[in-house]
Amino acid sequence: MPELPEVETVRRGLRPFLEGRRIAGVEVRRPDLRIPFPEGFAERLAGRTVSGLRRRAKYLLADLDDGQVLICHLGMSGRMLVARRGSNLVPGTHDHVVLGLDDGTRVVFSDHRRFGLMTLTTAADEHRHPLLARLAPDPLDAAFTPASLRAGLAGRRTPVKAALLNQAIIGGVGNIYACEALHAAGISPRRLAASIGPGRSAALACALREVLARAIAAGGSSLKDHRRATGEFGTFQHEFRVYGRAGSPCPAAGCGGVIRRIVQSGRSTFLCGRCQR
DNA sequence: ACGAGAACCTGTTTGC
DNA sequence: TGCAAACAGGTTCTCG
Numbered sequence: 001m002p003e004l005p006e007v008e009t010v011r012r013g014l015r016p017f018l019e020g021r022r023i024a025g026v027e028v029r030r031p032d033l034r035i036p037f038p039e040g041f042a043e044r045l046a047g048r049t050v051s052g053l054r055r056r057a058k059y060l061l062a063d064l065d066d067g068q069v070l071i072c073h074l075g076m077s078g079r080m081l082v083a084r085r086g087s088n089l090v091p092g093t094h095d096h097v098v099l100g101l102d103d104g105t106r107v108v109f110s111d112h113r114r115f116g117l118m119t120l121t122t123a124a125d126e127h128r129h130p131l132l133a134r135l136a137p138d139p140l141d142a143a144f145t146p147a148s149l150r151a152g153l154a155g156r157r158t159p160v161k162a163a164l165l166n167q168a169i170i171g172g173v174g175n176i177y178a179c180e181a182l183h184a185a186g187i188s189p190r191r192l193a194a195s196i197g198p199g200r201s202a203a204l205a206c207a208l209r210e211v212l213a214r215a216i217a218a219g220g221s222s223l224k225d226h227r228r229a230t231g232e233f234g235t236f237q238h239e240f241r242v243y244g245r246a247g248s249p250c251p252a253a254g255c256g257g258v259i260r261r262i263v264q265s266g267r268s269t270f271l272c273g274r275c276q277r
Numbered sequence: 278a279c280g281a282g283a284a285c286c287t288g289t290t291t292g293c
Numbered sequence: 294t295g296c297a298a299a300c301a302g303g304t305t306c307t308c309g
Contacts, residue, residue: 002302002303003302006302034286034304073304075302076286076304077287112286113285113303114285115286131304156279157279165303175301177302265281265282266281266282267301268301
């Protein structure tokens with residue numbers, strides 16, 4: 001499901017329910033997701049208080065009062081749902097982890113494709129954890145600049161679209177927002193990353209920040225699975241200019257081109273061959 | 278070392 | 294209508 005805006009929407013929705021709450025009980029309903037749950041996972045969470053909920057790229061990180069950090073990734077289809085005290089929750093086949101909080105609220109991690117994960121690290125080890133160590137700053141991070149973007153793309157003999165999906169170059173960008181940002185910046189997704197000069201890099205950095213910020217403001221995009229923690233849908237899918245719009249006229253002012261779908265590294269790319277160079 | 282493609286898993290949509 | 298293939302928001306492993 002989720003790219004940066006959807007994960008940020010989940011974080012904002014979950015934060016009021018989780019922060020300051022003690023985890024009273026943990027139900028883990030299968031041995032693994034994308035990776036196995038760590039040894040003693042439920043026991044290590046039980047009794048801990050959540051002191052904060054952060055996001056790094058597409059990862060949700062819950063800081064616990066004993067210095068542990070709960071790492072969550074939603075994969076393609078992961079969701080976090082909140083069941084208020086007293087609600088009649090019967091976990092379904094795809095509800096893998098249920099966190100019972102001290103006020104009776106339950107937070108359910110549900111993921112039918114199981115590309116998501118939950119694991120634990122500590123605040124001291126977070127920067128060298130294998131899942132997090134090589135994550136680049138995301139476009140909303142102060143460390144992300146046109147120069148840092150250009151440095152990340154420099155020397156890469158791969159299409160810029162593929163480079164944007166590489167989390168070691170830029171954090172948080174996925175297939176939808178890569179397509180949307182490249183269109184907004186007027187850059188062909190097929191252009192080699194190494195050929196992005198200072199001008200295009202500045203336009204692309206700006207487009208990435210802008211499209212992600214607007215998507216967050218809209219509560220993310222709801223295609224199939226994504227919902228806010230409290231159940232509402234995000235609305236940014238109505239603002240896509242190229243994603244999923246093959247055959248439609250290019251929405252760029254005065255362009256007159258038609259949106260096409262191509263496949264790059266096995267994934268759909270949507271572009272206008274006329275205004276994206 | 279880097280990049281393309283396959284693999285992971287389930288559900289839904291598309292096409293014959 | 295029915296079945297099979299294609300496709301889906303991500304990441305990681307293998308192979309060339």
